Amino acid sequence: MTIKIIENGNITTPAGFFAGATTAGIKSKNLVDLGILFSKSLCSAAGLFTTNLIKSASVLHSQKIINVGKAQAIIANSGCANACTGMRGMVDIKEMAKLTAAKCSIQVNKVIVANTGVIGINLPMDKVRKGIKDIDLTAYGGKDFARAIMTTDTFEKEIAVNVKDDNGKYTIAGTAKGAGMIHPDMATMLCFLTTDANINQNFLQVTLKNIVDDTFNMISVDGDTSTNDMIIILSNGLAGNSVISNKNGGTFKEALLEVCKYLAKAVVRDGEGATKLIEVLVECARNKNDARLIARAITSSSLVKTAIYGNDPNWGRILAAAGRSGARIVENKLILYLNNQCVFKQGKPQDFDEEKLRTNMMEESVINIALHVNNGREKATAWGCDLSKEYVTINSAYTT
């Protein structure tokens, strides 16, 4: 079997998917902010949503569709989260779904809606109505759609892979947005995945859940879980492969994992104000949950994040974060590596060339932290970004 990344691939690369976007004027800046993704045939759809108890109208709407498991289009906007907007918010979502259904000539209960942006303001529906009319759906519109969901993101996050295995040939693709309020819990910020593979619906939902746990649920930009988190996969089966299910789904899982890991890492790499990607590997933990807790505590620590921004090998903060993570650790058993330099072992600091490590941190765009807990066999990887002055600048004036 092979999994191959397609150069310049995006969500319209799989067969039968069309997309388009427009500058509707929802964002204050003159940027593309409304997009539609459409499949020419009905899709099996799986999805995960934010666990935040404050949920946007679009999350409530789209959850119902995923519960049924069939969808054919997604309409998404940036600039307005349409969360905390009460009945009016729900009415607006219904109208967005209805207009999209009419445009695509499909049933209204097959349209997923997603919003992202400022919480507590209403959608400018006049602009949305005109925008939906203006959108051209094309087989190469994936990149425009990826742009339409960006808020403080600085680049589009998109990927597509060709997969070939005993089931046949098919394509998986995805796009995601960051770049703040990123600390997903059971779901994530916005992520839309498309595939032309023919897949069993239950298998699709279970596989997505498992993969999200190891990818999007292991990233953190700022510790805040969004009200609008949503990850959706649509599979239209147009590749004509033999149906993929639990028995023969190994390659599909691997390919989807690669796609999701790429997008998750792209989100933190583009974390608000980020200058470095932080990859934390926790090994030999008592159980999987402990490994996750420790890895996420480290990537979420403001003190670890600011130290890395300053290229400062202040490894004590890493152990302090592990110690408050809630996982069981024993100080004497820990071994800590920072960019492959062992800094702590057998309960005491190790001698190392601090100046050399500092220079190394300055040169590398990815900072690797590896912590051997040595009280079990489980491991987990988490990804985060540093905390810069630019993060504060971005977030102290976001609504203005």
Add this chain to the structure above:
Amino acid sequence: MTIKIIENGNITTPAGFFAGATTAGIKSKNLVDLGILFSKSLCSAAGLFTTNLIKSASVLHSQKIINVGKAQAIIANSGCANACTGMRGMVDIKEMAKLTAAKCSIQVNKVIVANTGVIGINLPMDKVRKGIKDIDLTAYGGKDFARAIMTTDTFEKEIAVNVKDDNGKYTIAGTAKGAGMIHPDMATMLCFLTTDANINQNFLQVTLKNIVDDTFNMISVDGDTSTNDMIIILSNGLAGNSVISNKNGGTFKEALLEVCKYLAKAVVRDGEGATKLIEVLVECARNKNDARLIARAITSSSLVKTAIYGNDPNWGRILAAAGRSGARIVENKLILYLNNQCVFKQGKPQDFDEEKLRTNMMEESVINIALHVNNGREKATAWGCDLSKEYVTINSAYTT
């Protein structure tokens, strides 16, 4: 009964307490960094310590003394946390206790030791030895001691109150340090309290625990719990009041609460890079734990903190933080006030003059957030500070 704040009062204001400090050279800057607090008679001692599983040698040492409940002196330094330093760290602590005991002519097992500063480096014991010799213990040395425990703090945090009730007259005082790695859990950063009141030992420990839960455990600067957190109260009984216990301890509790609340708020007010104090009141929650969870989630949110730094009434972030707090909330029942302006009610945004609120936020040094959850009767208050560029500057170069 009366509780009266004493102008310029500090930990040596209660009868029989002496303190002093010196510039031992533990800090890289030429600042006072080693202090001793001493009571001329043996004290009942109560304390709480960090719940971080990585604990400094001083925490391990001092926990044992508090378990017995008697102490007569505290030696504390800043500039070196002596955490993650293995056997060597513990040997150093023992020597600090021994030298302090000799200087004060008391038993070595009556000396509490506290350190704060960079994790993972050893104490420069030559400097510590000389420093202990150099310290002069005087009845007015409280302020010097308060200075000796400061790290990134910009002002001393100290208070003393005179209390008069049916039990007699006595004094309670305290000092605390911040200003980073502040997200206490069951205990807090360093805080030392003194009183000349005559108090039942069990009552003292229980009262301290309860008060810390409502004060120090409700503050957050950056979400990180320190390895060296410690709060200690010493009572030497020299005021000669009738013994205070559960039956007659109402005024004592109230006075100690006032002292602890003052110090806790001073710590966040001086949070690293802070320009604003944030006070969050959560009312009508299902239970006390829910009220605490919501209040702390809001004060800990980077997005709320940066919005307040930018005087931005971006209240959606406050509701988003409440929604991910783990507490049970129902969006339609919530009422949210920002600096006394109602911004959200009955499931929808309220009309208000945004420019006026922005100006008001700019003018006030304390930002008040009040959230009525309306599904119960319990309430809690939490305190935090904004997140500024200065926080990042301070923490990206702390060890250097």
